[in-house]
Amino acid sequence: MKIAQCSDLHYSPENLAESDRCFTFAVGDAIRRGADVGVISGDSTDHRLDAHAPALNALATQIHRMADAMPVLMLQGTFSHEPPGTLDNFALMGASFDVFVADRVQQVALVNRKFVPSAGPVFEADELESVLSQQPEVVFTCLPTIHKGQLAISVGAADASTELAEVLMGFLVRAGKVNAVLRAAGVPTVGVSHGTVNGCTTEHGVMMAGFDHEFSVTALFAAQCDAFMLGHIHKYQFWTLAGQQIAYPGSVGRFHYGEEGDKGYLMWQVAAGDAQSELVVTPSREMVTIDFDGPPDMEQLAELANSSADRFVRVRWQIDEEHRQIVDRSAIEALFSKAAGLKLDARILPVMRSRAEGISQEVTVDRKLARWCELANVGAEPLIERLQLLAMDDPEAIAEAVLARLSNVEATSAPAVVSLIQASREAPPTVAAADDLDWLSGGDLFAA
Template sequence: MKIAHFSDLHYSPDNLVESDRCFGFAVGDAIDQKAQVGVISGDSTDHRLDAHAPSLNALATQIHRLATAMPVLMLQGTFSHEPPGTLDNFALMGGAHEVFIADRVCQVALVEGRFTASSGPVFSPEELGEIIALQPEVVFTCLPTVNKGQLAASVGALAAGTELGEVLAAYLAAAGRVNRELRASGIATAGVSHGTVNGCVTEHGVTMAGFDHEFSIGVLFEAECSAFLLGHIHKHQFWERAGRRVAYPGSIGRFHYGEEGDKGYLLWGVFPDESDSLLIPTPSRKTLCIEFDGPPDMARLAEVAAQTADTFVRIRWHIDEEHRQLVDRDAIAAMFAGAGGLKMEPRVLPVVRSRAQGISLETTVDGKVLRWCELANVEPAPVVERLQLLETGDAEAIAAAILERIDLEPAPRTLRVALESMATAELVAAPVIELPQARAEPQPSSLSWLTDDLFAA
């Protein structure tokens, strides 16, 4: 059974160009590869979309195009990305084939191009007998996103994080008993879910480890599916056991800075006892990271900017704190106006002032003092002498030595001696300089305004 597995399309106004280019390529390639069924494992949209939104119209167009060539199964993803009820509209987008919406926990058999769902979480014994008799092409075990709010209401908020994994493990174990019978009857089985596997790696290289994730690898293999098709993590990765495989295709396109690896969809070959998958890369947006040890080189940036159309560009540089204003960020933004996105990440190096550089490397107090004297341009001998005196002598001996040294100093001149020496000094007569007398101009009387002509020109 050849299955085309897509995930995390994230159609939205901001992602429309990237999503539609990549998903459109993937749909066309899956049709060319003659895939027999298409599976979208959650997060077809990025958030709630208006009915008249171009992104919703573009997604519906691609779903209809895919359904014209093969049956399509769409799984409910994260509620913040796909609000409940969003996918119901896509059930109307079928063409020559049906579009089945898996928005509840169930098992679904594909029989001659038509989907038949279980009445409960798994096929009952009566339903299972009928399904085995029909010999379907494949049976899907569908586990859409679980509403943690409803789980918290039933088991409590504190226990919801860990109880979720136990609830899902119990369901997959029950589904495993059904899948074991199906595989024994020569029927291919595949699980489809949307969630986090403990220990998986995100698109930014971060390992997801914790007790609140939905799945563990062991639990997924206990479902006894030949293949398990996952969504939610944007990085392609897979795990194998005894010929069976669990895999994420990753997101269909590159929607964030720094995402690692190729983007694409998985082309599965699913058989009753084994499975295999191949990542088909899509023409996703590229990421370019430019780093400078110092200030950015504007000439180099101008050269690179001409080749960054529809590219995520990240520019990093290191610069001293006192020179940070020399970088013209507006000019850089203007250069990369045609890029898919631009992020500038300067690292400002703070000014570090050290009073005694290297003093911490000395292992003795004497060494530290000598280092300080060297940097402070201080004569080291007296300082070291006093340091040794403090280390070896006691307080009384040090005080006595200082007093003795003071007694040996010559007595300073007193004020009386200084005055007597000044009295005996010869007096020198200063020359007399005669200055010419200035002639004073007669000043008008302060009452002259009474007799003057106030209106004279």
């Protein structure tokens, strides 16, 4: 049996373009490949949606399109993404086949392309006998999101995390007994749930390890499901054991900056005792990273920005701390205003300053300064002179002396002074001898 599993669609006004592009592709590809059943394992919406929201209309259109080609099972996801009751409307959107909403812990058999649910958490003996007599195509074990707040009220907040794992383990073992009978009868068994497996890896590369996660791999394999289809984690990953397989398809699109790996949906081949899955990649957003060994090149960024619409972009550079202010972050943000997301990562290189060898052994400040000048190959006399000036005079006197010196410099730079300086460079005039002045005493000097 071919089963198309999509998960974490996250339809919302903010994600509409990405969600609808990727899910529309997934539905069309699943129909083209001849899938027998469609499964959506939680978080079809990103948050509460108004009835008139375009995102809700787009999601309903694709669910109706899928249901026109195959039976569809939709699982209740995280309550913050899918408030209780959100999926009830989708049960009315069936076409040639039904849309079944799994919003409680139960088992569901697909008989003659119709869904037959159990009255309780699992098929009891008489129900199981009736189902087997109808030769079901597949039986689903549905485990929607558990409300941890309600569990905390009943068992106490301190025990809620560990108690949840124990409760779920108990259910999975009980379901495993029923599924073992079904598998022995040649009926494929499929688990569907939404939660975190201890030891899985998130879309950001973080391993989830701790006592507050819903499932362990051991517990899921104990359910005796040929295929266990999970949602909630946005990264594709799987575990196998003796013909059984547990898998996350990841989110159908790339909704957050930094999500690793390909995005897509899973096309399953499930038979009693054997299950295999294939990740079919959807046309999700790209993530582009550009690195600079120094300040960013604005021309290169402008060229990249022209082709970065609807992409996630990360710009990284390294620069010393004394020049960090030359990078105009606002200008870079303006360039990538049409990108789906922009992250600026600056690595600031600290300036390393070493102490002058032997400076601490000098007694006076004058000697410390002279020692530093010696090591730095700097002239010491002007600096020591100014240091003594700072020590002996008050600030006002120092300021007046500086201003007076500046005034003198300005005066000597005047044009008249320049002319005088040029004249002084000429040879000095010679004094006339006494004999050369006799003409001054001539009687006819002032004669008429």
